[in-house]
Amino acid sequence: MPFDWEEYENSIHKTGIIMVSVGIALIISVPFIFAKILSTSIDWSGFAHAILRVGPTYWAISIVEFLVYVPLLGAGGSYLAFITGNIINMKLPCVFYAKDIAKVEEGTKESSIISTLSIASSALMTMLVIFLGVLMIVPLTPILENRYLQPAFANILPSLFGALAAQYFTKSWKITIIPLAISIVLTTAVPSLINQTSVMMIPAGGVAIAIAFFLYKTKRLEKKKEAVNAR
Amino acid sequence: MEDYLALANSTPLFLVVGGVLLFIAVTCVVFIIKSYRAGIKIGMGSALLKRTIFSSALFTLVPSISILLGVIALAGTLGLPAGWLRLSVVGNLQYEALAAGSAAQAMGVNYSSSSLSTQNLCTILLVMTVGISLGSVISIFFVKFYSNKLNRLGTKKSSGGSSFASWAMTAMFIGMSAAFIGSYVAQAVNGPLGRIERTDSYTLSFYIPLMVAAVSFLSMSLCRWISSKYKRFEDFSLSLSMLIGMASASLLALV
Secondary structure: HHHOHHHHHHHHHHHHHHHHHHHHHHHHHHHHHHHHOOOOOOHHHHHHHHHHHHHHHHHHHHHHHHHHHHHHHHHHHHHHHHHHOHHHHHHHHHHHHHHHOOOOOOHHHHHHHHHHOOOHHHHHHHHHHHHHHHHHHHHHHHOOOOOOHHHHHHHHHHHHHHHHHHHHHHHHHHHHHHHEEEEEEEEOHHHHHHOOHHHHHHHHHHHHHHHHHHHHOOOOOOOHHHHHHHH | OOOOOHHHHHHHHHHHHHHHHHHHOOOOOOOOHHHHHHHHHHHOOOHHHHHHHHHHHHHHHHHHHHHHHHHHHHHHHHHHHHHHHHHOOOOOOOOHHHHHHHHHHOOOOOOOOOOHHHHHHHHHHHHHHEEEEHHHHHHHHHHHHHHHHHHHHOOOOOOOOOOHHHHHHHHHHHHHHHHHHHHHHHHHHHHOOOOOOOOOOOOOOHHHHHHHHHHHHHHHHHHHHHHHHHHHHHHHHHHHHHHHHHHHHHHHOOO
């Protein structure tokens, strides 16, 4: 019997919707279960004050992230990424790297499969490492908090994005130069943006896509792309 | 009254968190099985699919250890079960500590284990969870609609030839990397001018992220060159480059 891709996609949506709904309900119920076990209750007035302070910024970011990430992660990958978190610092680079190694074309069935497999295995690995860490928290804490290792862990993102820059900037310096310059100028002029990389991704990514579109339309990208694919 | 941290670390709380995370882990396994089978059926080959699973897990190993540090940091104030839950699902390392601190402040208590009550703990945990869950909630209602819309907008259904979609993704990633690298340059420029606060006591403090990124960039370039000769090395390139970058951070901090 021939494989029906649409049926597969529908089943991914169905599974995603059911499992994320149950998952998020379980996660949100945890504070209430904790309260029951600890014989206490939620301080609703405190909750209202706190959520008004914390929520709006992250809700706005969540909407932007949803619009940006779904095209990058695909359907299956998106359900998993939103429920397991750490998207910008882990899932997204992981998916890109996996697609790069697999040499799949974006927007294809193959790309969708790689994306889902990559995010699911990445999420499982994170959960496993944290689970083992929780089991061995007593012997591990002094090692992880060792003063010589602290700077290494504090610089995991520069290590990650330095390495990824070598992978992606070199694919097209023509696309890279202007977004990089914009990012440097904006964050230097407005230092509060230094810790707002989710926000900075929007102008830098938008300009990069616009430049790529222009270069693609004027056929100045193809040659290099083929060279990359042939690598 | 029983000690707050003893209550926040009590066994039933671990069991609750373990149960919830087991469900999320099962969800991941279900997706792996479904997409693996679909991959085989469209002719992708089990070697490629297994390699994707292996390289993605390997890629995640090192960053996951840094998340473990976040768990330890949260555990000191909120207890280990709360830290375990918050950093295993929804959200991210940067968000959690910030949200917990803000929530405590909004409730008028100090964010420290000596000031918090179990009621504060449950309320803070609810704030952290609700504050970051919108992305998941939106995904329940809109991923299907949005991805179908994107499919109709012209993404292709099978391989062959290079499309703009591939370049758009590469460009998006270039933009994302540029945003991070730009912030490290800005840190190196603004730090010595006193425009940003020092968060540690290292001599090279403001320059370390940029220098580490440069070391990783060079390491990755070298790894890519080696990968062009020895194909299997490609799976290890990123993790190795990151480890070299992280090791350089430890060395630079000694200066």
